[in-house]
Amino acid sequence: FLSENNAIFLEGFFRFRLKDYFFELKENLEEAIDQLLADKEYQEFIKLLRYFVEIQEPKILEVHVLFYSKEKFRLLDEEEKPLEQEYLLKVLGDLKDEGLKYEDLLLSALITLSPERIILHRSEKTNIVNTILNVFTDRVTFCRDCELCRNMEERR
Template identity: 40%
Template sequence: MKLLSVGLTGATDEIRVKLQKDCVALAQEGFQVAIDETSKGNYTFLGCNVVDGELSFRSYERIKQLLKDYVAQIVSELIVADEEKNIIRKIINQNYHYFNEEERAAVYENTLKALNGNKTNVIDFSLVDRRKQILSRLTDYLDHHHELVVEGFINFRLKDYREELVHLVDDVVEDFMMELEYKEFIRVLRYFVDIQEPQADEVHIVIDPEGVFKIIDTAGNSIHNQYLESYISQSADEINYGDLLVTALITLAPQEIVLHGCDPQKTQDTVEIIKNIFEGRVTICKGCSLCRPYVLGNITPDN
């Protein structure tokens, strides 16, 4: 007597083994459950059949419930572990077909990282919550159906789950595009610095906890330029000191830059931009008379 069947489009060996393992418990109650395999079009169906033991109505309902729980658990794990990746690939290939292969691969990997790290804007979309949501839908479905086609179940019974994946991919693509724009921005600035005649061999940047900076030469003298002077008349609230510092350094195009007194929590973005533009030219001081008032040894040197 067939109790349940599961239709799959991919390999069935792993699912079959898990079903057979779970069905061993039924043998202890005097029931032998066999798993058969049939093909219908593109689908392979694994059928769960009771082949031994007399079935009263109560026994039938008990075995059916146990098998339903087994199948729901196995398929929910299959969807989260394998089918979810296929869904993400399809979303990327359909919605972002104009990306080249390398870009689509990067979006795919970033999406998986966002899912595994639960860095999403979706509430209750962690691995545990996704599995719980899918398991609940499967259990409800199997209460009223004896045949489960996994692909159809995903397409028609998990539409909201798929939509959440679509939104997640969109968010990842937005971040990816911003990263590409940032890299292009850095590339242009780096090129501009490389073709400029250096205005100084070495400069020291002292940054206080508020982000206000001072540029000095190796002799300890302040360096001023026309660009900086144009901002002196502005109020402190109107000045973005990070942007101002980057622009000043691009104008000076020094061969070597030493940063002092950097607070990682307040100046990290500015420091990273400077390091990216002036690649190989930047050193972060571990601690000296210039930066000691602002930092107590919590800066990692730039090797």
Template identity: 40%
Template sequence: MAPFPCILFHTSLPYILPGLTIYFGERREGGKAMEFCVVTAAVGSKKEADRFARLIRRKFNGLHRDKSEFKLSFVTSGDRISAVFEGDETAYSFAKRSITIREKLSYALAEYVIAEKEADIVRRLVSREYDFTEEEDRTVIVDSCLHLLTPEIEGIEVRNRRCGQLAVHIRHFLEENTELNLDGFMTFRMKEYLDQIRETLDYVVDEYLLDKQYEEFIGLLKYFVHFQETQIEVVHLMHTGGSEFTIYNEHMMPLEAAVVEGVVARIADNELELEDVIVSSLISLSPGRIIVHTREPEIQIISTIRQIFGERIEMCEYCPRCKASLDRGRKQGNQGP
């Protein structure tokens, strides 16, 4: 194999990642063929350069300490750091060790991308592919996306699986090519990886917009309720479990669940669900006080009711009025089919 004429440290493709270029080739030194690999990464600070070097060193911890035919060193130049691998191909275990080097390097680069570059990838995609003008919106979406990509529960397992998948693609490329630009590789050869991020972003954005729409809707209801005149002094909202609710007057007589037309009729052209009907009924009755009897005060509909009616809400988890109804509802809910 003819030697490379030079090692280029200035390669940079301004798309998703800063330039990160890898070279595999041969050179002649002292009469021996020296297989070498150079990994060059663009870094924004000394701390980032240190993290890159530390990650590579950790993967090749024993490489520079034993009398191996492979050696690892680091070179910095401006805003770039290079990890340089050198080896004597005349050594007995050269072929086997070169395979190990590529495997470890592939996984190290995958870890580097996910740990150090993925947040930048997500931020760039949000800026370029979504129309959010407020920095607060973009920050929430980026953080939520990164959280889903590597969740707290089983986070290490998920991260290891993603690193493994990315490393396989990098290793396959290195086995068949003498030069790898990770910037271009991630952009043009790792469509699956970027598509996974885009799919996660699409989900996060949809949920975020729905949440904002919901918050705006709740705000409108709070405003409406604030200026409503009281129609009835007190009502009891009995939650017997699940989505089962009954509204009673102050004498514990059931009230019809009348829905206010035109006030809470639709959200984004979608028909209201059961919990919205309960909220609408309470708005229609316009009580001065709402005593909520429930054994599950943390569920979503209870939280929504408390948001809308504020100080009008009184919570009851146990009283003579609700004991029989709530205990009966709990027993029925615990019964299997």
């Protein structure tokens, strides 16, 4: 543009030549604001869940969480015995019928049980694992190579 012209009218240049640039800039800014608001909302949610965990008496000493896939998990008690489905349903009430995702069910179960220790077996860094870490902080430990982990690996 400047190689063919001696003068530039900034207002016209901004309005016509940079229109696509400003549109893209506006889109990116809106996306960044939305992400910032979502992050703030998530942090407030985590604070609320931490509060629930802190005021609740532990109903169980230890919970082992076995992740079989991204949508399948199993909970075991401190003796490594499965937490019975009936017990979990009684604890969680009718949440399963409300169409909640497995992450919501897992988090609800852990908050309701409020265990003193949570052991995550063979877990990957997923959103639910990060949320569990943020809510239960120092109660969470990771296990990668115990008998339960080896048995899980054999079943895969």
